[in-house]
Amino acid sequence: MSGIQRLAVPLGVLAALLLAFLVNPWLEPDDTVRPIATVAFWLVSILLVVVLFQTRNRAGGTEVDIEGPGFARFLFGNSRAGLFWLPIRLFVGFSWLDSGLGKLTDPGGAWTNGGTALRAYWERAAAIPETGRPPITYEWYRDFINALLAGGHESWFAWVVMLGEIAVGLGLIFGVLTGIAAFFGALMNMSFLLAGSASTNPIMFTLAIGLMLAWKVAGYYGLDRYLLPRLGTPWRPGAFVARSVGRPETG
Numbered sequence: 001m002s003g004i005q006r007l008a009v010p011l012g013v014l015a016a017l018l019l020a021f022l023v024n025p026w027l028e029p030d031d032t033v034r035p036i037a038t039v040a041f042w043l044v045s046i047l048l049v050v051v052l053f054q055t056r057n058r059a060g061g062t063e064v065d066i067e068g069p070g071f072a073r074f075l076f077g078n079s080r081a082g083l084f085w086l087p088i089r090l091f092v093g094f095s096w097l098d099s100g101l102g103k104l105t106d107p108g109g110a111w112t113n114g115g116t117a118l119r120a121y122w123e124r125a126a127a128i129p130e131t132g133r134p135p136i137t138y139e140w141y142r143d144f145i146n147a148l149l150a151g152g153h154e155s156w157f158a159w160v161v162m163l164g165e166i167a168v169g170l171g172l173i174f175g176v177l178t179g180i181a182a183f184f185g186a187l188m189n190m191s192f193l194l195a196g197s198a199s200t201n202p203i204m205f206t207l208a209i210g211l212m213l214a215w216k217v218a219g220y221y222g223l224d225r226y227l228l229p230r231l232g233t234p235w236r237p238g239a240f241v242a243r244s245v246g247r248p249e250t251g
Helices: 005-023 033-057 070-077 079-104 116-126 139-150 154-174 178-194 201-213 224-231 239-245
Strands: none
Touching (some): 005 033, 033 139, 070 079, 079 154, 079 178, 079 201, 116 139, 116 154, 154 178, 178 201
16 A cells, blocks of 8 residues: 555544544534634545545556445436436426526526626525524635635626536536536535525435436536547547547547
8 A cells, every 4th residue: 555545544544533522512612713613624535525536546446345226226327217317307407497597588687787686695505694694604605705805806706606507407408418417517506505595405415316326327418429439438548538538439
């Protein structure tokens, strides 16, 4: 085992201790220590993932230790399961497309003219009421929203939200890089949930996770059927990428 791989255990222990410190209701770190511990936790966690990823180069590092159930292998790896994911993909895709186009074509221009609607949403989410629980549970996310408010970033961020929703919707509807489209959809769902907005986000997030897990087959009845074999993946380039970089194709 290499030196960097030996760091996995201490990094895992450190990440667990930092998380326990942050979420333990009896410790309650103050406002000075909490941001430092939060940043440290994420840095250690990212480093841990990088270290663990290195184990793929070891003998047996890519072997599957536990065999999954047959229905899971079918749903997430069999092209015929694309028919199962097709209506889910269309439902999530049209939901995102309708949301994005609604913002873009709003007669009042609340999203396109300076992002006033987004700023109002941020202000409601970041507010701390005198009684009851605030919409945002995690302080680090409230700090993030307040930083966006203080910098007046709603003018360009509103376009990111609108165009992102439209792009995710089109990607899912036409089955173009379905896994990536579902990932960014889930990211937006999680952002809305962190801001205290439930609405349809729990359902959309759950379905997006399924589409991400089924990225190989969820877009089979769409353009991914022809696109993925040609593009391939970073670890196994397809025909188009292999030719463009002068590498042999892998089977």
